[in-house]
Amino acid sequence: MTSEDDLKMLMIEGLRGDGRAHEELLRAIAPILTAYFRRRCGSGGLEPEDLMQETLIAIHEKRATFDTSRPFTVWMFAIARYKLIDAYRKRKRSPPTEELSDILAVEGFESAVSARMDVDRLLGFLPSKQSDALRKTKIAGLSVAEHAETSGLSESDVKISVHRGLKGLAARLRGEN
Amino acid sequence: MDTENLILQLGADFEPTDSRFVARRLFVALAVGLGSALVLLLVWQGLNPDLANAMKHRFFWMKAGYCLALGAPAVMSVARLARPDGKAPPIVTSFAAPVVLIAGICAVELFLTPSSQWLEMWLGHSWSACPWKVLALSVPIFIGLLWAFRAFAPTQLRLAGALAGMSAGALGAMVYGLHCPEPSALFLLTWYSLGIVLTTAFGALLGPRLLRW
Numbered sequence: 001m002t003s004e005d006d007l008k009m010l011m012i013e014g015l016r017g018d019g020r021a022h023e024e025l026l027r028a029i030a031p032i033l034t035a036y037f038r039r040r041c042g043s044g045g046l047e048p049e050d051l052m053q054e055t056l057i058a059i060h061e062k063r064a065t066f067d068t069s070r071p072f073t074v075w076m077f078a079i080a081r082y083k084l085i086d087a088y089r090k091r092k093r094s095p096p097t098e099e100l101s102d103i104l105a106v107e108g109f110e111s112a113v114s115a116r117m118d119v120d121r122l123l124g125f126l127p128s129k130q131s132d133a134l135r136k137t138k139i140a141g142l143s144v145a146e147h148a149e150t151s152g153l154s155e156s157d158v159k160i161s162v163h164r165g166l167k168g169l170a171a172r173l174r175g176e177n
Numbered sequence: 178m179d180t181e182n183l184i185l186q187l188g189a190d191f192e193p194t195d196s197r198f199v200a201r202r203l204f205v206a207l208a209v210g211l212g213s214a215l216v217l218l219l220v221w222q223g224l225n226p227d228l229a230n231a232m233k234h235r236f237f238w239m240k241a242g243y244c245l246a247l248g249a250p251a252v253m254s255v256a257r258l259a260r261p262d263g264k265a266p267p268i269v270t271s272f273a274a275p276v277v278l279i280a281g282i283c284a285v286e287l288f289l290t291p292s293s294q295w296l297e298m299w300l301g302h303s304w305s306a307c308p309w310k311v312l313a314l315s316v317p318i319f320i321g322l323l324w325a326f327r328a329f330a331p332t333q334l335r336l337a338g339a340l341a342g343m344s345a346g347a348l349g350a351m352v353y354g355l356h357c358p359e360p361s362a363l364f365l366l367t368w369y370s371l372g373i374v375l376t377t378a379f380g381a382l383l384g385p386r387l388l389r390w
Binding site: 014015016017019020022023026027030049052053056057058060062063064065066067068070074075078079081082086136140141142146150 | 178179180181183184185187188189191192193194195196198199259260261262328329330332389390
């Protein structure tokens with residue numbers, strides 16, 4: 001099973017009306033998109049995070065244009081590339097022009113997604129409070145204060161969870177417990 | 178905004194989608210656009226009073242066939258461009274076939290007609306109005322396609338605009354054939370084609386502005 005298959009399966013389940021699968025899909029592609037934009041926003045004042053969110057919205061709004069007989073990642077990067085070009089156009093700069101096939105080759109999305117799946121699996125071994133803190137602060141990119149506020153924990157509590165979570169992961173990777 | 182909140186919001190606003198969404202929406206757009214063009218023709222120009230008779234002749238069907246042979250591949254190509262990863266097929270060849278065929282019929286026509294009548298055959302009675310009327314009749318169809326594309330995700334805006342213009346022009350010209358009494362292939366090849374070229378050019382010009390999302 002490749003990651004393209006995983007994403008496509010989530011997409012198809014989403015199209016059939018499974019909102020959970022749709023959310024899971026958006027969550028899985030957010031870091032891929034951020035990495036894609038970060039690599040291409042060197043100068044020009046473009047924010048990779050903003051572009052990623054804009055692309056998530058576009059993927060959500062335009063989901064009916066996905067042809068289920070074709071690869072998902074090609075469709076996704078076609079939208080990302082369009083949003084990038086559009087953002088450059090708005091700032092009257094010339095965008096980097098690449099063909100979709102180049103993007104797919106450079107992004108190495110397969111390894112990125114499978115790494116993400118590995119992280120998900122590892123986090124699954126931790127207590128939910130710790131894995132949640134790690135997800136929010138280390139993957140989603142929230143600050144400790146932001147996560148503390150949304151989860152209703154104190155900041156020191158979050159810091160401790162992150163610390164213990166990382167220690168737990170390290171132990172797991174070294175093959176202890 | 179925090180990405181997780183965004184995702185939850187998007188997931189909350191969620192309905193299953195129609196798996197044939199693109200085809201259905203295009204069909205509705207074209208049906209309504211064609212219907213409106215037909216009404217416009219009836220109100221503005223009226224049918225060819227001799228239509229029943231005209232339909233017995235091959236000229237009528239030649240005109241309709243030529244427009245359809247240009248319009249059908251244009252519609253199929255523009256349908257591909259509705260998707261972000263869609264590529265238009267190599268369409269030049271499918272457009273060349275009807276043009277070459279009609280050009281062949283023109284050659285036969287010219288051969289059979291004394292050269293003193295060539296100019297009349299070429300210009301007919303309505304050459305100066307024909308391309309503009311084709312353009313006018315294409316407008317409702319073009320608007321229909323623009324409406325359809327608002328929900329699509331084209332990424333090649335100029336090409337999509339040109340092909341939408343061409344689809345609208347060819348179908349508009351087909352509707353115009355119900356009024357136009359000109360019975361010559363040379364007339365068709367020149368003035369109908371000019372009308373379709375005009376709509377294609379307008380489409381290419383407007384595409385990047387009107388199809389953005």
